[in-house]
Amino acid sequence: MMNFKQNLTVLFWLYRQKAKADGKAPIYARITIDGKYTEISTGKKVNPASWDLDAKQVTGSGLEVKLANQKLAQLQTDVERIFNGLQTQFPEVTPAMVKNVYLGKPAVEQPKVAKPAAKNEQTVLEVFDEFIAKFEKRVERENASYETLKHWRSTKKKVAGFIKYHFDRQDIHFSSLPDTFADDLYDYLTLHVAKPLAEVTARKEVKWVRQIVKIGVKKKYIASNPMEGFKCSGGDVEVIPLEFWQVEKIQQKQFSVDRISEVRDAFIFQCFTGFAYQDIYDLSPENIVLVGPRKERWLVKHRGKTEVGEMVPILPIVDQLISKYQAHPYCLANRKLIPVNSNYRYNVYLKDIAQLCEIRDVSGGIRRLDTHDARHFFADMMLNNGVPLEDVSKMLGHRSIRTTMRYCRVRKSRISANVALVRNKLFTRSGKLRQAS
Numbered sequence: 362m363m364n365f366k367q368n369l370t371v372l373f374w375l376y377r378q379k380a381k382a383d384g385k386a387p388i389y390a391r392i393t394i395d396g397k398y399t400e401i402s403t404g405k406k407v408n409p410a411s412w413d414l415d416a417k418q419v420t421g422s423g424l425e426v427k428l429a430n431q432k433l434a435q436l437q438t439d440v441e442r443i444f445n446g447l448q449t450q451f452p453e454v455t456p457a458m459v460k461n462v463y464l465g466k467p468a469v470e471q472p473k474v475a476k477p478a479a480k481n482e483q484t485v486l487e488v489f490d491e492f493i494a495k496f497e498k499r500v501e502r503e504n505a506s507y508e509t510l511k512h513w514r515s516t517k518k519k520v521a522g523f524i525k526y527h528f529d530r531q532d533i534h535f536s537s538l539p540d541t542f543a544d545d546l547y548d549y550l551t552l553h554v555a556k557p558l559a560e561v562t563a564r565k566e567v568k569w570v571r572q573i574v575k576i577g578v579k580k581k582y583i584a585s586n587p588m589e590g591f592k593c594s595g596g597d598v599e600v601i602p603l604e605f606w607q608v609e610k611i612q613q614k615q616f617s618v619d620r621i622s623e624v625r626d627a628f629i630f631q632c633f634t635g636f637a638y639q640d641i642y643d644l645s646p647e648n649i650v651l652v653g654p655r656k657e658r659w660l661v662k663h664r665g666k667t668e669v670g671e672m673v674p675i676l677p678i679v680d681q682l683i684s685k686y687q688a689h690p691y692c693l694a695n696r697k698l699i700p701v702n703s704n705y706r707y708n709v710y711l712k713d714i715a716q717l718c719e720i721r722d723v724s725g726g727i728r729r730l731d732t733h734d735a736r737h738f739f740a741d742m743m744l745n746n747g748v749p750l751e752d753v754s755k756m757l758g759h760r761s762i763r764t765t766m767r768y769c770r771v772r773k774s775r776i777s778a779n780v781a782l783v784r785n786k787l788f789t790r791s792g793k794l795r796q797a798s
Contacts, residue, residue: 367454369394369444371437373417377409378551378560384408388419388429390436392456394444399456400552401463403436405429439463482582484532485524489517489573508639516569523549535577542574543567543591568593601723602741603734608632611718612678621717624710626682627701631735633676634660635743635757638707638732640671644698649675649683663758671758708732740765 372391380386385406391398405419407429413420419429443462447454451468458468483491493513499505523546524533539545550563558566571588578586612629616622630641640662650661650672658675675683682699686692691700701707708731714720715730722728736757743753754765789795 367395367448369441369459371440373403373433375407375409375412380409381406386412388412388433390433390440392440392459394454394456394459397456399460401436401460403432405432436463482534482536483577483580484534485538485573485577486517486521486532488535488576488580489513489520492573492576493517506639506643508642513569516566519550519554519566520546520570520573522554526553535574535582538574538577538583538587540587543571543588546570547591564593567591602737603632603720603728605742607718607720608738611714611720614714614718616714616717620706621710621713623700624707625714626685627699627707628711628714628730628732628735630679630682630699631732632738632742633679634673635736635739635753636660636671636673637736637758638701640758641699642697642701645696646698647696648698671756673756 370393372393374389374391375386376389377386385408388403388405388407390401390403392401405428407419411419411421411426418433419426440459440463443459444454447458447462447468451458462468493510496505496510496513500507500510521532524530526549527545528537547563547567550558550566551560567588571586571591571593574583574586574588577583608629611625614625616625627641630636631638634641636644644660644662648660648662650659651657652659652674658680659672660675660679661672663671686698686700689700691697711730711732715728720728720730728734740753740757743756744750750762750765754762757765759765787795
């Protein structure tokens with residue numbers, strides 16, 4: 362019965378995105394058999410600086426390093442032994458079978474039996490459909506964003522795929538959700554899908570799904586939300602904004618393709634308004650409002666993502682772009698201010714623009730330019746030119762000023778200017794401390 366044609370490989374890798382506060386990240390083992398794979402945590406954590414990418418082991422000296430490498434070697438031996446043993450019992454061995462036996466479970470687990478559902482209890486996907494149907498009506502009445510609706514539809518597809526993968530069924534009742542539902546979903550999105558999500562993106566998806574499970578709590582299908590304890594934020598990651606000269610370089614670059622020029626102009630429009638992509642997509646002439654006795658032109662609208670009002674005075678460069686596209690066929694036909702109509706193509710062209718303009722990141726490589734970079738630039742520009750944080754938050758349409766704080770990075774030039782004011786108050790030109798008055 363042994364199938365000698367099957368090939369097994371065991372690859373150890375460091376899951377850097379799961380690094381804890383002490384800086385240590387867990388080591389995982391990827392078990393692959395004929396192209397199919399599954400992954401197991403080795404139970405060992407190390408500092409990324411101690412991980413040898415080529416040798417796939419921990420470098421250094423000391424008992425902790427020795428024990429970690431011994432664990433990896435033992436795991437490899439155990440997996441190979443289990444694989445060889447299963448080959449004598451089954452015509453085909455899968456990575457899941459090897460993992461099950463390694464974890465002390467039967468090689469082929471019996472299908473999970475769902476808990477009996479209460480009378481009239483809805484399933485998770487049924488509540489998803491109900492929620493999305495209500496959201497569609499909000500979009501029709503222009504009380505919500507179509508882009509957000511697309512995200513909800515995408516999230517539902519991901520959850521449907523997870524339920525099929527993890528529970529081997531088409532849907533699941535709320536009363537059958539395990540306490541590990543959030544962690545299991547997160548692992549699925551970061552490890553087991555064809556295109557694994559980045560850690561931050563996966564945590565955001567879990568946060569969206571948590572809203573659906575909350576509905577199950579409100580409807581009394583379950584007593585508490587099993588996803589409540591999961592940390593959905595990935596920590597405050599410092600955003601490095603574009604430099605002013607980089608934005609100026611993009612703005613002045615001449616492109617031979619009209620579509621790339623239009624995307625460039627839309628990006629510059631974002632840089633000097635702070636509007637997100639979906640918000641400039643929705644802008645029409647009606648969003649231009651005259652404010653105050655001087656009839657100053659402002660852009661005013663509700664932000665699609667947060668439903669919070671955002672309002673920005675129209676700067677000269679933005680006014681020039683509005684005038685430039687007044688007679689554009691797309692803008693005339695759709696009553697839009699800027700001719701941008703595809704988020705996917707927009708980001709693809711931005712990557713081309715970064716390449717053509719040689720916009721580099723802090724490591725020296727070509728920066729992965731995207732729509733969010735424009736909002737970060739706007740916040741950075743306003744803050745470092747003396748605009749109060751509360752005003753920047755209002756212009757960006759943020760619900761919380763804490764969100765704005767993540768966008769803003771105080772530059773050395775601003776610190777230097779402010780300290781110079783203090784220096785002049787405290788010290789004379791010769792450097793002596795001034796007498797207290």
